Amino acid sequence: MGARRHARDPADGSLRQRLKERIRRHGPLSVADYMGACLSDASGGAYACRQPIGAAGDFITAPEISQIFGELLGLWCVAVWQSMGEPAAIALAELGPGRGTLMADALRAWRRVPKFLERVSVVLVETSPVMAEAQRNTLQDAPVPLNWCADLGQLPSGPLILLANEFIDALPVRQLVRRGDVWCERVVTLDADGAFAFAKGEAVSDADLPPAPDGAILETRPAVTELLSVLAARAPLAALFIDYGHDETGFGDTLQAVAAHRFADPLGAPGEADLSAHVDFVALRRQAEALGLHCYGPMLQGAFLLKLGLSARRDRLLQHATPEQRAAIMSSTTRLVDPRQMGALFKALAFTSHGLPPPPPFHPGI
Numbered sequence: 085m086g087a088r089r090h091a092r093d094p095a096d097g098s099l100r101q102r103l104k105e106r107i108r109r110h111g112p113l114s115v116a117d118y119m120g121a122c123l124s125d126a127s128g129g130a131y132a133c134r135q136p137i138g139a140a141g142d143f144i145t146a147p148e149i150s151q152i153f154g155e156l157l158g159l160w161c162v163a164v165w166q167s168m169g170e171p172a173a174i175a176l177a178e179l180g181p182g183r184g185t186l187m188a189d190a191l192r193a194w195r196r197v198p199k200f201l202e203r204v205s206v207v208l209v210e211t212s213p214v215m216a217e218a219q220r221n222t223l224q225d226a227p228v229p230l231n232w233c234a235d236l237g238q239l240p241s242g243p244l245i246l247l248a249n250e251f252i253d254a255l256p257v258r259q260l261v262r263r264g265d266v267w268c269e270r271v272v273t274l275d276a277d278g279a280f281a282f283a284k285g286e287a288v289s290d291a292d293l294p295p296a297p298d299g300a301i302l303e304t305r306p307a308v309t310e311l312l313s314v315l316a317a318r319a320p321l322a323a324l325f326i327d328y329g330h331d332e333t334g335f336g337d338t339l340q341a342v343a344a345h346r347f348a349d350p351l352g353a354p355g356e357a358d359l360s361a362h363v364d365f366v367a368l369r370r371q372a373e374a375l376g377l378h379c380y381g382p383m384l385q386g387a388f389l390l391k392l393g394l395s396a397r398r399d400r401l402l403q404h405a406t407p408e409q410r411a412a413i414m415s416s417t418t419r420l421v422d423p424r425q426m427g428a429l430f431k432a433l434a435f436t437s438h439g440l441p442p443p444p445p446f447h448p449g450i
């Protein structure tokens with residue numbers, strides 16, 4: 085380390101500069117730490133400092149595509165509350181609520197169900213101050229109590245319904261790479277030119293890890309384990325996770341960067357692109373079941389939304405729409421359910437505590 089390199093306080097630099105400095109001083113970063121910094125670093129992370137969702141941002145999500153998405157999820161909450169025996173107070177938590185659009189649309193649906201509206205209080209679980217501000221703006225006229233917290237552990241006790249859309253994909257993913265017959269941490273380091281590069285890190289000893297061919301990459305999400313153990317301790321509970329990912333566990337690198345709606349290099353511009361990775365629904369379900377949660381799905385998003393009544397709601401909206409609005413309603417709803425668009429890549433997985441019936445639209449055996 086030369087004196088010149090230390091002359092400038094690295095805390096003043098861009099996230100790129102600070103991460104490079106960190107690697108030079110302390111060695112390579114795990115992929116999970118790199119991803120966590122790119123998304124959540126307090127002064128350079130994509131969520132912490134910017135608002136990446138929407139047409140003007142990096143990527144678009146289902147609630148931003150059609151109001152029907154949040155309305156149907158809102159009605160899902162009402163049905164689940166009824167299946168709990170209509171408890172007098174129900175906490176409704178949303179994890180990673182983005183711009184607050186899903187919750188605004190759910191609230192619109194609840195206005196037609198006053199008995200639910202009187203009982204519900206909403207908690208938005210959000211770590212980014214920028215996103216929480218966006219949620220406050222969107223939800224300023226909400227007719228129910230709203231609270232924000234940064235951590236699932238701060239949720240009120242009592243009956244809980246939880247929604248999370250595209251939340252898990254944004255939790256840091258850990259990558260392991262197979263070398264011979266050992267798994268090694270996959271890390272981000274600097275190459276000879278000082279650019280970020282992936283490399284093989286230290287060997288990991290974990291008897292639960294499966295064998296795999298040389299070079300295979302295995303992804304896990306440490307934060308999910310924590311999340312599920314908090315949920316498994318709650319009753320009554322119903323939780324719905326919708327995300328993109330696979331319903332067969334496989335090996336491979338799914339870390340991706342999206343900037344201004346185009347795929348980008350995950351190492352190209354830390355904090356300036358959205359980083360995410362596929363959700364492994366099979367692993368998620370297996371982990372949840374091991375903790376005693378009842379699991380339903382994964383069901384393809386297209387089937388899930390159609391069974392919840394997307395077509396009927398769409399047809400109602402079409403009745404009062406102008407020709408331009410009709411075209412927009414048709415294309416946005418198609419985008420959500422068409423298997424060539426979001427209908428098959430995205431999936432829904434629901435969890436309940438013991439003793440509750442299957443939530444809609446799941447039936448025994450699904």
Ligand code: SAH
Nearest residue numbers: 131145180181182209210211212215249250
């Ligand atoms: N659900 C929204 C936004 C998805 S983007 C939608 O569908 O549009 C992911 C969201 O999760 C952002 O709001 C981000 O700030 C938030 N987030 C990321 N990591 C988080 C964490 N560990 N705890 C709480 N919120 C988190």
